[in-house]
Structures are given as structure tokens and as C-alpha cells.
Amino acid sequence: MKKIYLDNAATTPIDKIVLEAMKPYFSEKYGNTMSLHSFGQEAKLAVEKSRAILASMINAKPNEIIFTSSATESNNAALKGVVFNKKSGHIVISSIEHPCVIESAKWLEKQGFEITKLPVDKFGMVNPNDVKKSIKENTILVSVMHASNEIGTIQPIEEIGKICRNAGVYFHTDASQSFGKELIDVNKMNIDLLTASSHKIYGPKGVGLLYIRNGIKIEPLLHGGGQENGMRGSTINVAGIVGFAKAAEICKKEMKKENKRLITLRSKLIKEVLKIKNSRLNGHPAKRLANNANLSFDFIEGESLLMQLDMEGIACSTGSACSSFKLEPSHVLLALGLKPEQAHGSLRVSLGRWTTKKDIERIIKVLPKIIKKIRAISPFK
Amino acid sequence: MKTNNNTCGGLYTEKVMKTFKNPHNYGKIKNADGIGKVGNVNCGDVMQLYIKITKNKKGEEVIKDIKFETFGCVAAISTSSIITDLAKGKTIKEALKITKDNVIKSLGGLPSIKYHCSVLAVDALVEAIYDYFLKNNHKISADIQKKHDNIEKSKEIIEKRYKNWA
Numbered sequence: 001m002k003k004i005y006l007d008n009a010a011t012t013p014i015d016k017i018v019l020e021a022m023k024p025y026f027s028e029k030y031g032n033t034m035s036l037h038s039f040g041q042e043a044k045l046a047v048e049k050s051r052a053i054l055a056s057m058i059n060a061k062p063n064e065i066i067f068t069s070s071a072t073e074s075n076n077a078a079l080k081g082v083v084f085n086k087k088s089g090h091i092v093i094s095s096i097e098h099p100c101v102i103e104s105a106k107w108l109e110k111q112g113f114e115i116t117k118l119p120v121d122k123f124g125m126v127n128p129n130d131v132k133k134s135i136k137e138n139t140i141l142v143s144v145m146h147a148s149n150e151i152g153t154i155q156p157i158e159e160i161g162k163i164c165r166n167a168g169v170y171f172h173t174d175a176s177q178s179f180g181k182e183l184i185d186v187n188k189m190n191i192d193l194l195t196a197s198s199h200k201i202y203g204p205k206g207v208g209l210l211y212i213r214n215g216i217k218i219e220p221l222l223h224g225g226g227q228e229n230g231m232r233g234s235t236i237n238v239a240g241i242v243g244f245a246k247a248a249e250i251c252k253k254e255m256k257k258e259n260k261r262l263i264t265l266r267s268k269l270i271k272e273v274l275k276i277k278n279s280r281l282n283g284h285p286a287k288r289l290a291n292n293a294n295l296s297f298d299f300i301e302g303e304s305l306l307m308q309l310d311m312e313g314i315a316c317s318t319g320s321a322c323s324s325f326k327l328e329p330s331h332v333l334l335a336l337g338l339k340p341e342q343a344h345g346s347l348r349v350s351l352g353r354w355t356t357k358k359d360i361e362r363i364i365k366v367l368p369k370i371i372k373k374i375r376a377i378s379p380f381k
Numbered sequence: 382m383k384t385n386n387n388t389c390g391g392l393y394t395e396k397v398m399k400t401f402k403n404p405h406n407y408g409k410i411k412n413a414d415g416i417g418k419v420g421n422v423n424c425g426d427v428m429q430l431y432i433k434i435t436k437n438k439k440g441e442e443v444i445k446d447i448k449f450e451t452f453g454c455v456a457a458i459s460t461s462s463i464i465t466d467l468a469k470g471k472t473i474k475e476a477l478k479i480t481k482d483n484v485i486k487s488l489g490g491l492p493s494i495k496y497h498c499s500v501l502a503v504d505a506l507v508e509a510i511y512d513y514f515l516k517n518n519h520k521i522s523a524d525i526q527k528k529h530d531n532i533e534k535s536k537e538i539i540e541k542r543y544k545n546w547a
Binding site for chain 2: 298299300301303304307310311320322327329339340341344376377378379380
């Protein structure tokens with residue numbers, strides 16, 4: 001049985017071209033970027049070249065990019081870093097942010113900062129007017145993600161950025177799911193801080209970046225040996241960064257063609273799956289990531305669905321309470337206005353570079369059978 | 382269906398996965414003698430057990446047939462299936478002695494976060510027997526009455542939640 005991976009929003013395999021680009025930086029070009037000798041400078045050169053490539057992805061300057069270990073770290077650094085040098089103030093986030101933003105905000109609330117969580121509409125969209133209304137005299141930062149990891153909805157960040165700019169408030173966006181997949185221009189979109197991650201775009205795990213607009217001061221989370229202009233202490237992950245840049249380069253080159261291909265496959269999937277009775281699409285019908293389909297099926301529970309699919313060799317994800325370790329359904333689906341039992345029966349299918357038409361045809365064929373089987377066991381029909 | 386040894390990252394034992402893949406005794410019993418409906422308020426799982434009762438040669442009441450319907454996760458479906466296996470053919474007196482630990486042991490273990498699924502299965506059985514007692518004007522012991530009263534509380538909340546589906 002061929003295994004089919006449809007969980008690319010969780011992580012992606014490393015592209016073989018990326019892996020080849022990384023290989024020399026493990027045991028040949030292994031220098032520490034902080035060393036002044038040729039070994040160090042060779043590594044330093046590779047990192048700076050990568051920094052320039054990644055900066056160009058979002059129309060930023062190379063010195064506005066710092067490397068981190070993950071999107072989680074970047075988001076933590078953005079929120080805590082911006083507000084740390086102030087004793088009090090107000091932070092605005094959306095209610096559908098990734099847990100690393102929500103939990104950072106919660107922690108800051110405990111430290112005395114004020115938090116506003118913006119609602120979303122039934123498609124998971126933040127209303128820019130709500131952002132405008134939420135900004136107060138003491139507001140320091142607004143953080144709204146570019147695209148949702150769960151439902152794929154793409155936010156009107158250009159409008160939100162403009163509102164923040166006019167109000168003199170910093171605007172951060174978590175672009176973990178959109179970087180390399182959607183066009184981003186930090187100047188056009190008035191973005192002050194941006195998070196991106198390598199392993200979502202066929203690069204290695206353990207590498208992220210934070211864009212910080214020149215002139216913005218943030219307090220570092222990690223104090224150390226002066227790396228990243230003193231913004232983040234830690235020996236530089238050279239191979240990882242080289243891989244991240246190579247992965248981004250490929251994405252940029254393929255973006256237009258790849259999105260078109262993915263949308264065709266994804267639309268076919270949604271169209272066919274919605275023929276199943278009592279099913280629905282979560283997220284925005286049009287303004288969504290090309291590779292994301294989030295579907296709900298009444299009367300069944302997501303973990304059962306996930307594991308039945310896995311037995312058929314198909315890997316997906318769910319927002320069900322049962323699959324989480326908190327026994328609560330996805331906060332994103334609840335924010336859309338879904339009832340807990342509907343969030344219970346959700347399935348996220350996220351396509352990737354190597355998803356084929358055959359793969360999609362297979363899940364279209366298997367899904368109705370599995371749902372029928374689980375519904376046969378369910379007391380609700 | 383093809384076999385797969387995935388145990389959900391070691392969360393579940395092989396017995397749990399085997400039971401989930403091929404659950405026993407699912408469906409409805411028409412004209413059931415007792416029906417037990419229970420739900421877990423926190424996770425939202427819902428379980429229904431149907432029992433058919435006959436008398437053995439000694440005149441004791443025996444669970445002749447038992448079936449389940451469950452809305453829930455891998456653990457909930459597995460504990461449902463196991464409780465039907467454990468209770469089938471037992472006298473009511475014996476069936477009431479089945480504990481959550483019997484259920485967990487029969488599945489080769491459950492992760493602690495899923496213990497409530499084994500409680501749900503035992504509760505469903507108690508409720509089905511209580512329903513049978515009620516319908517047949519049986520004397521209900523204080524112990525069973527107390528169990529029923531506790532289960533009833535969470536059931537009300539769950540029923541409200543799923544009223545559009547039932």
C-alpha cells in the first residue's frame with residue numbers, strides 16, 4: 001500500500017535539492033560563524049548569503065532578519081521582545097493565532113500587560129475595523145497571523161498593517177504557513193515584524209526567522225555571545241540556515257505554478273468530499289491557502305476518522321478534542337462559531353509539493369467509506 | 382482492511398488498536414430490555430448500550446445480547462466494544478461488578494488521559510441495567526441509585542449539547 005502524506009501544514013519532507021545544499025555544512029564547512037579564521041568566515045559567508053536570499057523573499061533588508069530555532073521562538077521573541085522594555089501596555093492578537101502566540105500573550109498578561117483577543121467571522125477572517133477599534137493610547141503591538149495553520153484563511157494583513165502604521169503601533173504577523181507560498185512584501189503590507197519557518201517549506205526543522213524592521217528595538221530572549229547583532233545568542237545553525245534559504249528559493253521560483261496546481265487538486269477534493277451528507281468546509285471558500293482543506297463531518301469524531309485513514313495509509317490531521325492532550329476541541333474552529341461537537345468531527349487535509357492527482361483520487365474514494373463505517377457505530381445518524 | 386501497527390505514537394496498546402479496527406457488537410438492539418445512554422461532559426463523547434435479558438436455569442437474569450453505539454475517539458470505541466465482550470453472557474449481578482480497571486486491563490492498558498473512556502463504558506452498562514430494572518419494577522439498591530444519579534447529571538448537559546442530532 002502506497003502511503004499518502006496529506007499533513008503538509010504540520011511539516012514537510014526536506015527537498016532533496018535542499019538536503020544536497022546543506023550537506024557540505026556538516027563535516028566539511030563546519031566552522032563557527034563567530035571565528036575569524038577561514039573556517040569561520042566560510043560559514044559566515046554562507047549564512048549571510050542565505051540571509052540575503054530570505055530577506056529578498058519579503059522585500060526586506062538582510063540586516064532586518066535574525067535567525068531562530070523555530071517559528072515558536074520567533075513568535076515568542078516578537079511578542080516578548082517588543083514589550084519587555086515597557087512595564088505596562090496593551091497587546092492585540094486574534095483569537096485564532098497559533099498556541100505559541102496565544103500562550104505568549106497569556107503569559108504577558110500575567111506579567112501585567114493588557115491583552116485584547118479579536119474575534120473572527122464565520123470564515124475565520126479578522127475585521128480590520130475591529131483592529132482599529134481595539135487600538136488604544138497604550139497599545140504597543142498588534143499580532144495577527146497571515147494565514148491560518150488550521151483552516152487556511154488568509155487575513156487582510158495589508159489593511160491591518162496600514163491601520164497599525166497610521167496609529168503608530170507595531171504590527172507583527174506570523175507567516176509560518178504563508179511564507180514561500182504567498183507573496184509577501186513587508187513594505188507594501190506595513191509589516192514591522194514577521195515570523196517564518198523552514199520546515200513548512202521543504203526545508204529542515206529547527207530553523208526559523210524573525211524579520212524586525214530597522215529602527216525597532218526588541219529585547220533578546222537569549223543573551224549570549226553576541227550573535228545576530230546581540231539579538232539572539234547561540235551558535236549559528238549554518239547547515240539549517242543554508243537549507244532554509246535553498247528551500248525558500250525553490251518556493252519562490254515555483255510559487256505561481258505550484259499554487260495553480262494545488263488549487264486544482266484541492267478544489268476537486270473539496271467538491272467531491274462535500275457530496276458526503278452532513279459535511280462542511282471550514283475557513284474561507286476563496287481567501288485560503290492553496291494547499292489547505294478543512295472539513296467537518298457531523299456525527300463522527302476526528303481521532304477515529306484520523307486513525308481509520310491512517311490504516312488506509314493516508315495521513316491527515318484533526319481539531320478534535322480527543323486527539324489533543326487537553327481534551328478541548330480546536331480554539332480556531334470554536335472561534336468560527338462551530339459547536340464543540342462539530343469541531344469534534346473536523347479533518348484537515350494539507351497538500352504538498354509531491355501530492356499527486358492519484359493521491360487526491362484515493363482519499364476521495366476512501367473517505368466516504370470510512371465515514372459510513374464510523375457513522376454506523378455512532379448513535380447519531 | 383489492511384493491517385497497520387500504528388499505535389498512535391505509543392498512546393494506545395495493540396489490543397486497543399485491534400479492537401478499534403474490528404469492534405464487536407456495534408449497532409442497535411430492537412426492543413432492547415434496557416438502554417444506557419451516557420456522555421462525557423469534557424471531551425463530548427457519547428455512548429449508548431442496549432441489552433437483552435433472559436433467565437438462566439437457576440432463574441437468574443442474564444445478559445443474552447448487548448450492543449453499543451458510540452460517538453467518540455479510538456479509546457471510546459475500544460472500551461465500548463470491550464464492555465460488550467465482558468458483559469455478554471454474564472448475570473446482571475456479575476455484570477454490575479465490572480469495573481473500569483477490568484476494562485483497562487482487558488485492553489492491555491489505556492493512557493491516563495483516556496481513563497474516562499473506560500468509566501464511560503462502565504457507566505453505560507450500569508445505566509442500561511438501571512433502565513431494565515426501572516422498566517421491570519425491580520428493586521433498585523441504594524448503590525445503583527447513587528451511581529445513576531451521578532451519571533444523570535452529566536447526561537443532561539450532554540443531551541442539551543447534542544439535541545439537534547438525536
